[in-house]
Amino acid sequence: MFRRSTAVIGLLLLTTMTGGCAPAAEQEAAGQAEAAAGMVAVTVTSANGPHRLLVESATTEEEQRRGLMFRTDIPENGGMLFAPYPPTGEPKEASFWMKDTPTPLDIIFIRPDRTIARIAGNTIPQSEVPVASGEPVGAVLELRGGRSLDLGIKEGDRVSWTAPKAR
Numbered sequence: 001m002f003r004r005s006t007a008v009i010g011l012l013l014l015t016t017m018t019g020g021c022a023p024a025a026e027q028e029a030a031g032q033a034e035a036a037a038g039m040v041a042v043t044v045t046s047a048n049g050p051h052r053l054l055v056e057s058a059t060t061e062e063e064q065r066r067g068l069m070f071r072t073d074i075p076e077n078g079g080m081l082f083a084p085y086p087p088t089g090e091p092k093e094a095s096f097w098m099k100d101t102p103t104p105l106d107i108i109f110i111r112p113d114r115t116i117a118r119i120a121g122n123t124i125p126q127s128e129v130p131v132a133s134g135e136p137v138g139a140v141l142e143l144r145g146g147r148s149l150d151l152g153i154k155e156g157d158r159v160s161w162t163a164p165k166a167r
Contacts, residue, residue, distance in 0.1 A: 040081050042141065042161045044116075048152045055079040055141070061087050067142065069100040074144040079105075081161060083139035091136040096120075098127040104145025107131055108153070112138035116157045119148050 042053045055078055058064045064082050068074065085094060091112045098105070107120040120131045122145040133140075141159065148154075 040083075040161050040163075042081055042159060044141075044151070044153050045158045045160070046152050046154060047157075051077075051151045051153065053077045053079065053143070055081045055143075058082045059084070059087060067096075067101070068103070068105065070102065072103050074103055074105075076144060076147070079141060079143040079147075081139065081141050083110075083161065083163065085137060085140045089138075091138045093135060094133040094137050094140055095130040096123075096140070097130050098123050098125055101125055106143045106145055106148040108141040108143065108148065108159070109133035109135075109137045110139040110141060110159050111135070114139070114159050116153070116155050116159060119153065119155060121148055122146055 038057055040055050040057045042055055044051045044053070054075075058067060058080050059082075064085065064087060067082070068080050086092060094109055096107055102125050104122045104125055107123055108116055109118045109120075111117045117135050117137055118133055123131055139159070
């Protein structure tokens with residue numbers, strides 16, 4: 001475990017120090033190391049270019065049920081990817097709420113073709129009002145509240161990621 005963590009930290013430092021301009025093979029290696037550590041490299045491609053995020057992975061029913069509840073430490077380019085959503089892998093309409101979530105979130109609903117169906121921006125902390133996707137989705141991305149607007153992420157933008165390795 002210590003060796004894997006050290007390797008992941010080294011790769012993340014290398015990527016940061018090179019400003020993300022490393023050759024594609026090195027970027028792919030960094031993405032694989034992040035996935036091995038339970039994190040997922042997500043790229044949202046918008047009209048103003050690609051936005052790279054490093055988010056936690058929620059793949060099991062329990063992880064998806066817990067989500068970012070009780071969290072106040074969501075990094076600027078962090079969050080959580082629920083993929084596949086639901087864990088069965090069959091796309092369905094999603095409904096999230098903010099109960100026990102003290103931090104506003106942007107909830108990004110992603111179609112099975114990996115385009116953004118809907119963005120619920122700056123959701124209300126602690127609210128029990130359901131936030132629905134409005135159509136069947138295959139994944140959901142939660143970011144710190146307001147981040148989608150800051151980055152210019154819009155409905156219809158494309159989202160890509162590499163599935164994390166089984167834990």
